Amino acid sequence: MTVLTAELRSQREKISTATLATALYKRGLRQQVIQGVTPLKRLTKSMVGEAFTLRYIPAREDRNGLEVFRNPDHPQRKAVEICPPGAVLVMDSRNDPRAASAGGILVTRLMKRGVAGVVTDGGFRDADDIAQIDMPAFHTRPSAPTNLTLHEALDINVPVGCGEAAVFPGDVVVGDNDGVIVIPAHLVEEVTAEATEMTAFEDFVMEEVREGNTIIGLYPATRDETREKFAVWRARNGR
Structure with a gap:
């Protein structure tokens, strides 16, 4: 039975291999x-x-x-x-x-x-x-x-x-x-979900960096201000 639904395939087409590598690394897969x-x-x-x-x-x-x-x-x-x-x-x-x-x-x-x-x-x-x-x-x-x-x-x-x-x-x-x-087939759904979230955040970060903002506190998001700005960005962009 296939694990790759049409929705999962469409989501994965928008996720980079770099982001997927990080999501897998978090699970100990190197x-x-x-x-x-x-x-x-x-x-x-x-x-x-x-x-x-x-x-x-x-x-x-x-x-x-x-x-x-x-x-x-x-x-x-x-x-x-x-x-x-x-x-x-x-x-x-x-x-x-x-x-x-x-x-x-x-x-x-x-x-x-x-x-x-x-x-x-x-x-x-x-x-x-x-x-x-x-x-x-x-x-x-x-x-x-x-x-x-x-x-x-x-x-x-x-x-x-x-x-x-x-x-x-x-x-x-x-x-x-x-x-x-x-x-791995058994990780497809959870890795896709996490990588989709990571992609949204990385797109937000890229916009911030292109506007001249520092990466300190932004990437990774260690400041409340960053998390708040990201929430506003997501709502505005439907992400």
């Missing part, structure tokens, strides 16, 4: 950011979706010839065809971008199927083409060689490690221009 990945193009809104995973292992020459792609059940091809609309395909490419995790054709297929985004701790081939696709895609760097040279796609929708972060199927994945963060 390693939720997928390290080293960046979007192929600047995003105008956050990528949000439940994790659907693909795991690669080191390739072995007797199992990893080009002919394996003729098999309709090849895990890479199958993952592209069954990743649910609205999900984020997260690929564990062993933190190794020397061979591509996927290319422009497969990523385009994901986009046409309504997938919310794709993340790999490896690289993409056809990076310029993928950058033109209307779907967020995150990787470490471009990589021309086929994945078959170094990676074998093995498991679909199992727990994986991606960029030093543990990702379980159904976790909520959020990506923006700062990177990608993974929210």
Whole structure:
């Protein structure tokens, strides 16, 4: 059963990964950011979706010839065809971008199927083409060689490690221009609620700072005056 309702998805699209990282840190979770990945193009809104995973292992020459792609059940091809609309395909490419995790054709297929985004701790081939696709895609760097040279796609929708972060199927994945963060499924509602509050306060603080006000007593709000001004700001802005 999905944990990401339409309302939660809409709320998360307005929350930065930085704010989510702080909310998770308050709960003792320090390693939720997928390290080293960046979007192929600047995003105008956050990528949000439940994790659907693909795991690669080191390739072995007797199992990893080009002919394996003729098999309709090849895990890479199958993952592209069954990743649910609205999900984020997260690929564990062993933190190794020397061979591509996927290319422009497969990523385009994901986009046409309504997938919310794709993340790999490896690289993409056809990076310029993928950058033109209307779907967020995150990787470490471009990589021309086929994945078959170094990676074998093995498991679909199992727990994986991606960029030093543990990702379980159904976790909520959020990506923006700062990177990608993974929210454990059981914390989705409470983290979203707190991060929404934090975002409102941070927007208020930014306005105050742009007007030339000091951060002392403002950020964090250690003065009654700050809390009172924030309450007035919220009422005025409907936040």
